[in-house]
């Protein structure tokens with residue numbers, strides 16, 4: 019904190035624009051603006067032009083910044099690449115009407131250089147209230163006829179009213195280029211510009227590599243940008259013979275806002291900032307990229323990036339991976355191909371709703387065609403692969419078509435534009451054909467099912483016999499176990515005979531040890547307490563089931579070991595321990611900035627969604643909490659201990675148990691008081707976890723409505739009082755996107771509502787986190803009055819702060 023204050027303070031000091039004479043607002047050719055002597059102010063006092071030194075730099079630059087904003091915020095720099103040493107630069111209009119910046123040796127370091135200037139008799143320089151520095155003839159003082167304007171040469175900032183894009187008449191391309199660093203305004207690696215494809219679209223470049231696209235304009239929005247219910251910034255897009263550009267304006271004209279290309283963060287962002295008069299500070303309103311699906315071509319050609327699925331890359335319907343092997347290894351770059359290749363003679367179209375429109379590098383448009391003509395156009399060209407309306411307003415008009423592979427598609431929650439993709443007619447099928455296919459499929463599946471049943475019975479019989487013959491594990495080794503069985507001696511070697519030094523932690527199911535196999539692989543070994551009454555066979559079946567749950571946000575079970583009394587589970591080792599290790603530690607919490615936390619939130623949500631919905635088992639975790647979220651080397655979240663409650667908790671089938679597995683502070687009221695669990699009690703725990711991640715505070719103990727120290731009570735109070743942002747952990751400072759944090763708080767309150775049926779499912783949670791559509795108002799959260807807790811005989815209390823990465827759901831002692 020001290021360091022931060024120091025930095026902020028020193029930036030203010032070093033920024034030091036010299037303010038000596040009173041501000042002038044016009045410079046004529048007989049005057050000059052000298053460093054250390056004067057500043058030019060816009061008439062309404064919003065912007066100011068002068069010399070400054072950014073950050074710790076000592077070089078001087080001519081720039082424009084907000085006049086009355088305490089945080090130095092430079093929006094334009096003239097001599098980005100040619101700083102002036104020393105402080106005696108000056109700006110003047112020379113005799114040919116050019117704007118010239120000279121150093122103390124009268125050498126020109128920067129100048130304007132159009133030929134227009136010389137046509138002017140009396141050029142004057144003015145700074146306008148929108149931040150535009152303009153050179154114009156004195157007689158044109160009230161017109162928009164400029165000899166030169168800074169808006170034509172943006173630095174890293176797009177102000178309302180600026181154009182980002184092309185003047186096709188002059189070939190002028192206005193684009194944003196990030197500063198190299200906060201101390202150096204020279205052009206960095208990241209550029210945000212309008213690509214002049216047939217169907218133009220804005221693109222972010224990293225050097226010469228395409229980094230992100232926001233999708234082409236569809237008449238209402240850029241198709242990869244979620245619609246905001248109540249936007250503060252209004253985007254518009256103009257494309258005609260003379261110009262192709264986008265522009266922003268503020269919905270409330272008295273609010274200050276700006277869009278910048280910023281590469282000083284770990285992930286370079288295009289950010290939208292809004293000045294909050296109440297806080298006297300800038301707040302991030304939106305950032306781009308928002309999620310992994312925004313990174314260019316993440317899922318390869320014809321792959322669809324869908325945050326609510328796992329893995330997030332899926333082939334489009336009727337397509338399959340080009341390389342199934344790589345695809346299964348989560349290597350998606352080769353993309354997908356049509357299951358049935360196109361014939362170019364007998365093809366049709368299938369409708370795909372709600373997609374971000376593909377990369378328009380190979381595209382073609384016609385404003386006057388209707389959808390039917392567009393379809394005919396696409397059918398007539400063999401390399402055409404898809405078409406859609408150019409403008410979705412008023413029922414749709416115009417035609418846009420794509421050639422070859424469709425690249426960089428993303429499923430947009432709430433997106434309502436359809437794209438029509440060319441598909442072999444045999445994949446589409448008429449009614450008759452469909453029926454025929456159905457019959458064939460039905461009879462084929464009946465046959466297969468029958469064969470499977472017979473086979474299964476045989477296997478069961480065989481197994482049964484074996485099991486009866488001798489209850490020895492060794493004998494079952496020849497069954498095709500999908501889970502490696504480790505040898506006890508191997509594990510003893512790896513953990514140094516379960517040495518105390520290797521112990522990572524202790525939980526209700528038994529202690530956890532760190533180990534290293536002979537081949538160097540690090541493992542975590544859970545040594546299950548002997549008291550678990552389960553038979554070896556059931557245990558093994560369960561473990562095999564758990565091992566089949568594979569998702570990148572779940573900890574991977576590598577194998578097990580059953581020998582004599584010992585039952586061991588072997589997991590991959592997570593070097594970064596668990597979420598609570600970071601979240602609730604004064605210094606480590608600072609390592610998790612907002613983008614990082616948002617990533618973690620989304621990961622946990624996807625992992626839980628998989629458990630609830632996508633896995634074949636429909637697992638209810640029952641003990642989701644910060645210490646059960648482990649972090650890998652790159653701080654990706656991995657849920658641990660899933661399936662264990664199922665294995666050890668007993669009484670699952672009823673959805674009701676008198677043995678409650680869980681942790682106070684995370685438990686849904688209906689579960690804590692009546693032992694009723696469901697996917698919705700997990701959703702409740704997720705809501706609590708979300709609040710913890712946002713606030714950096716621990717949810718503990720019982721819930722009490724009036725208890726201000728209680729996380730959930732406090733969150734609800736702040737929400738009702740309209741001050742939800744006070745919940746935010748100071749640790750992530752201004753790295754946060756206000757709208758995202760607000761949305762997360764909103765979602766968390768929806769998750770912790772009293773009635774399970776009011777709480778969203780995990781799939782809606784994932785959708786809500788990723789979209790920007792309006793959310794329902796939350797009802798009062800579930801509180802547990804102390805007297806209602808399972809009449810005091812709560813068997814499982816797991817409130818101990820976990821000092822290690824691996825804790826285990828506590829189980830009642832038997």
Ligand SMILES: *[C@@H]1O[C@H](CO)[C@@H](O)[C@H](O)[C@H]1NC(C)=O
Nearest residue numbers: 077101102103104121125127
């Ligand atoms: C300013 O200083 C830098 C580094 O000290 C030097 O590289 C540059 O040439 C100087 N520029 C001028 C115009 O003297």
Ligand SMILES: *[C@@H]1O[C@H](CO)[C@@H](O)[C@H](O)[C@H]1NC(C)=O
Nearest residue numbers: 112113114116118126129130
């Ligand atoms: C005015 O500045 C421009 C740009 O540096 C230069 O080309 C031109 O020669 C200058 N005119 C005079 C009279 O110095």
Ligand SMILES: *[C@@H]1O[C@H](CO)[C@@H](O)[C@H](O)[C@H]1NC(C)=O
Nearest residue numbers: 110112120121122123124125
């Ligand atoms: C710079 O140019 C101005 C005007 O041309 C002149 O008055 C001044 O003496 C010059 N200064 C130096 C250091 O050459």
Ligand SMILES: *[C@@H]1O[C@H](CO)[C@@H](O)[C@H](O)[C@H]1NC(C)=O
Nearest residue numbers: 096127128129130131132171
């Ligand atoms: C001057 O014109 C040249 C050529 O048109 C261009 O490359 C250069 O960037 C221009 N300089 C400024 C300061 O506008």
Ligand SMILES: *[C@@H]1O[C@H](CO)[C@@H](O)[C@H](O)[C@H]1NC(C)=O
Nearest residue numbers: 249252253254267268269270
């Ligand atoms: C957004 O801008 C467009 C075009 O300038 C305008 O028609 C529309 O009314 C604006 N919307 C809002 C909410 O300001």
Ligand SMILES: *[C@@H]1O[C@H](CO)[C@@H](O)[C@H](O)[C@H]1NC(C)=O
Nearest residue numbers: 269270271272273294295296
């Ligand atoms: C616009 O913003 C100003 C300053 O924040 C505020 O006072 C005003 O109420 C806002 N107007 C509307 C219509 O929201």
Ligand SMILES: *[C@@H]1O[C@H](CO)[C@@H](O)[C@H](O)[C@H]1NC(C)=O
Nearest residue numbers: 381382398399400401402421
């Ligand atoms: C199909 O479209 C592509 C791209 O515009 C073009 O190069 C090609 O000539 C077209 N083919 C036919 C047969 O029209």
Ligand SMILES: *[C@@H]1O[C@H](CO)[C@@H](O)[C@H](O)[C@H]1NC(C)=O
Nearest residue numbers: 022088297298299300751752
């Ligand atoms: C602005 O926000 C930053 C980060 O949130 C904070 O460090 C700074 O103190 C704030 N400034 C003011 C004037 O509130």
Ligand SMILES: *[C@@H]1O[C@H](CO)[C@@H](O)[C@H](O)[C@H]1NC(C)=O
Nearest residue numbers: 278280281282283752753754
């Ligand atoms: C760039 O982003 C960082 C982190 O969000 C922020 O602190 C900084 O102020 C941003 N730069 C500008 C010029 O807004």
